[in-house]
Amino acid sequence: MADRVNVSFFQELMAAVAEQGRALLPKALFRDEGGESIEVLSRALMSGRGEASGVAIARQLLNQFKKAGSDERLAFYRFLADDLQPDAGAVAEAARNYLDQPSDKTLARLQKASYSPRLEFFRRLNLAAGATAEIVALRADLLRHIKSDEALAAVDRDLERLLSSWFNRGFLVLRRIDWQTPAAILEKIIQYEAVHEIRGWDDLRRRLDPKDRRCFAFFHPALVDEPLIFVEVALMREMPDAISTVLDSRSADEQAPPTTAVFYSISNCQEGLKGVSFGNFLLKQVVEDLARDVASLRTFVTLSPAPSFARWVDRALASGSEVPVSADDRKALARLRDPRWVEDAQKDAPGTDELQSALMGLAAYYYLMARSSDERPVDQVARFHLGNGARLERLNWLGDTSEKGLREAHGLMVNYRYDLGEIERNHEAYADEGTVAASRAVRGLLRPLPKAKGLAVVPDLLALPGASKTKRTRNGEPQS
Structure with a gap:
């Protein structure tokens, strides 16, 4: 609950900053009927205006992006690919200077010259309240467009690099999912399950039964009610050889303590975070937590699919x-x-x-x-x-x-x-x-x-x- 309060306060604060910033900017940027194009707003965001103005422009840009059609979004991605990239001449000159005279100073100049303006663009875009979730959704849309235009891959590489930093392990919070978890999150667990379909609320309740089941998920402070990845665990007496023994049956001897933790489903929830690794941290932490909390466990195994x-x-x-x-x-x-x-x-x-x-x-x-x-x-x-x-x-x-x-x-x-x-x-x-x-x-x-x-x-x-x-x-x- 504290996380929600803190995020809500921050979002209200940034919204107030954005509203004040609007008063400092040309009215044309905020016309009620459509406003300026996403590209014009992007150039304004990169123009070096103050933080308050930048927050207002970032919010307007994200609003315009939501309303944009597929063609306009593709044009926007191509603008990012073609116009917001390092100056090749400046990079070449800085590289020659570093090769001629290696030093901390020439290395710093090379790093500055090769730094992608797209990284700065997305950093500024993230100033808007709630922008992180919208940028994750933007990348999911970008990945669909890359299939028809490989030139956009450079934009995706920069965005993946930035999201990997924003969503590093230090910011993630591990939470156990149980029947007391808010219904909005439970609905998303049903929706995001990618390995073994959850057939309604009764099936979900069975998978969350505290007697012999566990479910854990990673969350990020910027996406409070959006799980990033979750794992479902069955506590059993032996290593299973078929998924039916995990999904459809209960232990014959409920009094006997479980000896085997079976990880039978791991689902990534956010398409826009593809390539950002969470699973390795999730499994290792869950193994540690289960070993500490259930003393009888001796074996940790998966029951995994072979999708290819x-x-x-x-x-x-x-x-x-x-x-x-x-x-x-x-x-x-x-x-x-x-x-x-x-x-x-x-x-x-x-x-x-x-x-x-x-x-x-x-x-x-x-x-x-x-x-x-x-x-x-x-x-x-x-x-x-x-x-x-x-x-x-x-x-x-x-x-x-x-x-x-x-x-x-x-x-x-x-x-x-x-x-x-x-x-x-x-x-x-x-x-x-x-x-x-x-x-x-x-x-x-x-x-x-x-x-x-x-x-x-x-x-x-x-x-x-x-x-x-x-x-x-x-x-x-x-x-x-």
């Missing part, structure tokens, strides 16, 4: 690339084209073992061996958890048989384990060498690669944790 796995399988099979798929595997995997395959698999119909073996072998390769152009795992969820120091603990066959789970991952789900004694070591190994920390059970699922000249190529297990310190070059060959 099905697409990767399709591409791997179509390209004929060197993935561990035999002719028999291809025959078994062809069953995935039948919409009824999962029903047959749940009944353990003939051919289920062959399909499971082929799919899980591909999954092991996907997580342990497949790499993107930056030599990191191709799965974004894996990048997140491995980068936080988790271990790839288990791959779960038919972990999610919902329509979404089958479409995106052929039902696959993954357990990542956060071992408090290994997190830092795993993080360093992944950050420095790209090493994937994985259990023996996962490594044991790797299959031989397709035969080449009569020989089966076995994946290099020496590159995996617990075997060797061998490093690998960018092309995957061992480097001594």
